[in-house]
Amino acid sequence: MPELPEVETVVRALRPQLVGRTIQAVRNRWPRHIATPTLDELQARIHGRTFQAIERRAKYIVCHLTGKETLLFHLKMTGHLAVVSALLPENKHSHTIFSLNNDEELRFTDPRKFGRVYLVANIDDLLGGLGPEPLLSDFTPQLLRTRLQKHKRAIKPTLLDQTVIAGIGNIYADEALHEARILPTRPANSLILSELDRLHHGIQKVLRLGIEREGASISQYVKPDGTKGDMQNAVAVFRRTGDVCYRCGRVIERIILGGRATHFCPGCQV
DNA sequence: ACCGGAGCCTGTTAGC
């Protein structure tokens, strides 16, 4: 399930393969894969454009093209992007394929069909409502406090709200709360200053660890080259239900919170 | 304004 570290890993892999390449054609075998505009308009607007820069914003992959167009991808649950030889046999779930000017193709494959392609002239239309990037310097404990004070619902689903903080998903929310020793059921606006400091530190620590380990290959996620990340071997609580906490020895529990599986240690998270 | 739940999807897993 690609979250900030997984998407960052994908961006870092794709960047040297795509920057400077020109899109010659687009093929699509499932029209709803393209969220905006229509397939016809996408093809008309994208033909002949060159990748100038590729970056990540929240869980979006943002490709700046010549002509002030921006191509974006969201992998959602099972999306996979890779640059491969045009001779490689196609996967039946490769819904949208971009032919490049070097006998390679950028293929967006997604069995679950949650992922989407966007082409926009103004990225703020799509990204304007997102919360701050948790690894940038302007994300301070004070900013975290300001963002969380507005919400009285549980801290775990609040961390998943992309308008509050951008990029955190189910794995890293559970991991950050464990790192910070905070129960996921705590109301977001109930955290005291010392807890906010720990949570700020915990969020950054687990996200940086996830990037360093090139993502968590839990369920479907693999890197663009098809190999696994390593973060699944470094989680403290996620899907460790029934195992002992490395920090205090109590048994990890699993509850449903905000409709999401939530893993925590009842011994050291309060 | 805020919040919880449904819906989107299909491969994988759990349970009978």
Added chain:
DNA sequence: TGCTAACAGGCTCCGG
């Protein structure tokens, strides 16, 4: 063992 039903969850939309 083999089948079916439940589950997985990021995000948007809708209704309370």
